[in-house]
Amino acid sequence: MQAIVCKEFGELSVLAHGELAEPVPGPGQVKIEVHSSGMNFPDTLMIAGKYQAKPPFPFAPGMESAGLVVALGEGVQGLNVGDRVMAHLSWGGCAEFAIAEAHKTLRIPDSMSFDEAAGFMVTYGTTYHALVDRALIQAGEVLLVHGAAGGVGLNAVELGKLLGAMVIATVGSDEKIDIVKQYGADHVINYIKQDFREVVKELTGGEGADVIYDPVGGDVCDQSMRCINWNGRLLIIGFAGGRIQDIKANMLLLKGCSAVGVMWGGFAGRSVAENHANFAKMFEWYEAGKIKPHIGDRFPLAETREALEFILSRKSTGKVIVTIKE
Ligand SMILES: NC(=O)c1ccc[n+]([C@@H]2O[C@H](COP(=O)([O-])OP(=O)(O)OC[C@H]3O[C@@H](n4cnc5c(N)ncnc54)[C@H](OP(=O)(O)O)[C@@H]3O)[C@@H](O)[C@H]2O)c1
Incomplete structure (x- = not known):
């Protein structure tokens, strides 16, 4: 073949x-x-x-x-x-x-x-598992999505909106802003031009994001820890930026927040029925025209x-x- x-x-x-x-x-x-x-x-x-x-x-x-x-x-x-x-x-x-x-x-x-x-399968499976099973995201919460025009990131914008979150997205170039807006982001920040930490603080009245979806890691994660809300959940998705960050335990303590690992492949192998149920839900959304x-x-x-x-x-x-x- x-x-x-x-x-x-x-x-x-x-x-x-x-x-x-x-x-x-x-x-x-x-x-x-x-x-x-x-x-x-x-x-x-x-x-x-x-x-x-x-x-x-x-x-x-x-x-x-x-x-x-x-x-x-x-x-x-x-x-x-x-x-x-x-x-x-x-x-x-x-x-x-x-x-x-x-x-x-x-x-x-x-x-x-x-x-x-x-x-x-990989990106929607990862993102649904991350937002729903791992972050227990609630309608009305603020979701900050990094790498928002990429494979997992764009799904996070789309599913985050569908789950009722206010979505703030970051991208590395202006060319990516339109597509992220089309998928429902309330605010898109080009983090090469603007300090996303400051913008997130401004948009949330100084409180920060409740859930942070991070497939980039490195400096992006370091800065995210400075704009996460009390009781926030930082979802560790990947390290596309190339550096695996160290997360300081004192930051988790001071913010009363959690760093949450997400490994969809591991979940899909260990929790087969739950993973299939997640896809059944997403297929329903697909057929209803809610995800594209x-x-x-x-x-x-x-x-x-x-x-x-x-x-x-x-x-x-x-x-x-x-x-x-x-
Ligand atoms: N945990 C899991 O179960 C799971 C599942 C699937 C994927 N992942 C991981 O998630 C990460 C993203 O996957 P993806 O499919 O979304 O990839 P992708 O489509 O290539 O998107 C990655 C995004 O990261 C940003 N980025 C920042 N610095 C980068 C750099 N130095 N090189 C490349 N991209 C960079 C880019 O956006 P800007 O340039 O706009 O910042 C890019 O759009 C990967 O590390 C992947 O291994 C994890």
Whole structure:
């Protein structure tokens, strides 16, 4: 089958468009004819050999895909050949066929396209879990979202509004302001030009944000700790900025606030029923037109490397999709 092949760890230049053997589903797994795959920052870490999972060579990158179930492994229940699905994969999405664990594979609404489904699972799954299960966000609270035009960030703006929060969003360039506003942000701050800490204080009468959604980390997190409200929840989503911050315990004490780790993949594996219930809710919202996945750009399979470079360029908005079968 056609695939993007990684034969050694390294820069994205190690990727080549080539052939891999078609995979066979083991017990509890399904084989998917992949139509589209969503690209994620951690794909670049896996290719570099810096991710927790290190696949055996040769492998295809790609951690989330959408397509048709074409074969079932032993013991799989609740899914059938021919089902339209989205799946969270260990790797292998940038290929014509991929293997997924059945419990990480979900039937998608009829009205959802494969491109929309391909980039849905990781970012929406993470964001719903973060805001609802981890932060217990309440209507009327102030939600500050960093990296707000990115994959997880734009979902946080959208779901935050839907859950009744007042959303303040930060972005690193003026070009990203419009899309974040379209997704419902009440205020958007370009943090390269303005000190977001001061603006958040101003907008909240000096109190600060109740929930802070932080996929960037580093300095952005350090500054966030200075504009968090009493009883605030700082959601640690990721470190796209490149530095893993140290959070001072005295700041947590003085503000009566919490730093809350969010690891959606771990939650999805340990709390399968709860994770499926989260998606059932989001699919309901999707069908009612309340959420609309934003695809910032599409690339053909042969240009997977360009798709990943685009994510690293910091210019992408929403999800970047690789289309494998039209
Ligand atoms: N905890 C979990 O379960 C979980 C799940 C999914 C993703 N994540 C993590 O969340 C982070 C964001 O993922 P994503 O899919 O939203 O990525 P993305 O689409 O690339 O967005 C990341 C955003 O971070 C901002 N950023 C700030 N400094 C950056 C830098 N030096 N390089 C790149 N981006 C930078 C960028 O916005 P501005 O330039 O506008 O600031 C960018 O839009 C990643 O670290 C990912 O691993 C965690």
